[in-house]
Amino acid sequence: MKVFGITGWKNTGKTTLTERLVAEMVRRGLTVSTVKHAHHDTDIDQPGRDSHRHRLAGAVQVVLASPLRWALMTELRGAPEPPLSDLLARFDPCDLVLVEGYKSSPHPKIETHRAATGRDPLAASNPSIRAIARDAPVDHPLPQFDLDDVSAIATFILSEVSL
Structure with a gap:
């Protein structure tokens, strides 16, 4: 299982790029899984549902299962x-896991960058970033891709992880 990340400042297109990369990789015949890191409190469960009630009652883990999918929720x-x-x-075994977020983890990453944020690229201080997907050229020596060139970005990632 290979791991590659998508990172960047808030509102730079991380989720959109991740979604498009998953579709492109699957189109190329790979099995892909994802991790989405959230810095804020998030809940995939719905208040009032049985599984939510189990968690509120104190269960440490709850498995929600249906004929179409299952999810394991763990309360910290x-x-x-x-x-x-x-x-x-x-x-489960897969070809590639795309990780959205986890800026400081050591796995290789591509950074999403938008000029409108007015922020310098994270790549200037993060050696795990291997390339920048941006809406306008940035002053940095790493390889750069247009944010919309998903095919080229996918090819770069697959080359980086030897797939």
Whole structure:
């Protein structure tokens, strides 16, 4: 299982690029899984549903299963957030895991950058960033791709992870 990340400042197109890369990689015949890191409180469960009630009652883990999908929810209950490596260990075998977020983790990444943010690229201080997907050229020596050139970005990523 190979791992490659998509990182960048808020509102620079990380999720859109991740979604488009998944579709492109699947089109190329690969099995792809994803990790989405959120810095804020998030809940995939719905208040009032049975599984939500189980969690509120104190269950540490709840599996929600249906004929179409299943999800395992784990309540940290004050424990520290697990490292990315622990989460990756839970994945079923696949060709590639695309990780959105986790700026400081050491896995290789591409940075999304938009000129409108007015921010310098993260790549200036993050050696795990291998390229920049941007809406306008930036002053940085790393390879750069247009944010919309998903095919070229996918080819770059697959080359980086030897797939």
